[in-house]
Amino acid sequence: MVRLLLSLMIFWSAQSLAVIETYEFSSTDLELRYKALSQELRCPKCQNQNIADSNAPISRDLRAIVHEQLEAGATDEEIIEFLVDRYGEFVRYRPGMDSNTLWLWSAPIILLIMAVAVVVTQIRKDRDRQTISSNAERANRLREKFDGDPS
Amino acid sequence: MQPLKRFLPLAAFLLLVVLLVRGLSLDPTELPSARLGDSLPDFNLPVLGESVSRQAEDWQGEPALINVWATWCFSCRVEHPYLLELAQKGVTIYGLNYKDDPEKALVWLDDLGNPYTETVVDKDGLFGLDLGVYGAPETYVIDGLGVVRHRHVGVVNEQVWNEQLAPYFEAGIAAGGSD
Numbered sequence: 001m002v003r004l005l006l007s008l009m010i011f012w013s014a015q016s017l018a019v020i021e022t023y024e025f026s027s028t029d030l031e032l033r034y035k036a037l038s039q040e041l042r043c044p045k046c047q048n049q050n051i052a053d054s055n056a057p058i059s060r061d062l063r064a065i066v067h068e069q070l071e072a073g074a075t076d077e078e079i080i081e082f083l084v085d086r087y088g089e090f091v092r093y094r095p096g097m098d099s100n101t102l103w104l105w106s107a108p109i110i111l112l113i114m115a116v117a118v119v120v121t122q123i124r125k126d127r128d129r130q131t132i133s134s135n136a137e138r139a140n141r142l143r144e145k146f147d148g149d150p151s
Numbered sequence: 152m153q154p155l156k157r158f159l160p161l162a163a164f165l166l167l168v169v170l171l172v173r174g175l176s177l178d179p180t181e182l183p184s185a186r187l188g189d190s191l192p193d194f195n196l197p198v199l200g201e202s203v204s205r206q207a208e209d210w211q212g213e214p215a216l217i218n219v220w221a222t223w224c225f226s227c228r229v230e231h232p233y234l235l236e237l238a239q240k241g242v243t244i245y246g247l248n249y250k251d252d253p254e255k256a257l258v259w260l261d262d263l264g265n266p267y268t269e270t271v272v273d274k275d276g277l278f279g280l281d282l283g284v285y286g287a288p289e290t291y292v293i294d295g296l297g298v299v300r301h302r303h304v305g306v307v308n309e310q311v312w313n314e315q316l317a318p319y320f321e322a323g324i325a326a327g328g329s330d
Contacts, residue, residue, distance in 0.1 A: 044182065044285040057250070058285040061276060086283040088185035 184302035238266035246270030
């Protein structure tokens with residue numbers, strides 16, 4: 001039991017050590033924007049993390065920049081533009097629309113249109129088949145009728 | 152329609168093969184610098200070990216490498232001998248001592264040799280940030296007008312030099328060799 005508690009405590013402390021530095025904000029609004037921005041900005045070094053989660057030195061620097069510029073009154077767009085200027089569109093998890101990301105943004109719409117087209121043609125085909133088979137049935141019935149009455 | 156339909160699975164398979172092969176050969180860590188084609192951002196930084204400072208204009212005139220290094224960076228030690236070799240060949244290499252202790256940096260150059268024409272000290276990494284540096288080592292190529300032409304992230308070795316960096320110097324080195 002004591003051992004369990006001890007190991008729990010060790011894990012607990014390791015976790016609290018790993019916590020990323022905190023910033024003081026002059027308003028909760030700024031703090032919320034900081035959280036949103038740091039989750040939306042991508043760490044250039046550790047490519048699958050946002051700067052909020054990353055422990056890389058560059059993420060630390062970028063968080064400091066975001067904090068500093070927020071406090072200085074910069075808008076979200078200005079901060080993002082500042083970083084895109086230096087690190088490219090790569091730093092955005094929601095990249096803007098340009099020739100590189102055209103496919104990325106349009107693919108869902110194209111896929112949706114394709115899916116609708118497939119469903120519509122399938123439905124039409126089914127309907128045609130039904131009409132054809134009912135036509136065939138009628139022809140059969142008529143044929144039977146006339147064949148049965150050779151006058 | 153029928154014979155075409157028969158080849159549909161094959162076509163889909165081939166398309167998939169093309170996509171997957173392309174996916175394997177792409178290097179997702181390859182990140183072109185956002186500064187390519189732009190002039191070097193303005194800076195005013197002290198020269199390591201001297202009491203003068205340098206601005207972006209001071210590094211114009213001939214193509215050069217800007218090598219971002221620090222004593223805390225292990226790979227910088229790995230590439231250091233090759234940088235010395237390049238310097239001996241006559242390549243101008245400017246050092247950017249990035250977020251480092253200048254004292255340690257001086258000792259490092261004293262111990263390992265100094266391949267840099269000069270090194271500027273970017274202690275808080277603010278010039279590095281303007282340049283788009285996200286770690287060390289990184290090596291930039293600037294042309295004679297001080298425009299950023301290429302960025303290589305990671306160790307510079309013979310292969311990297313031959314394939315990526317040397318093309319920017321061909322003319323410059325030839326000219327340099329004649330005087």
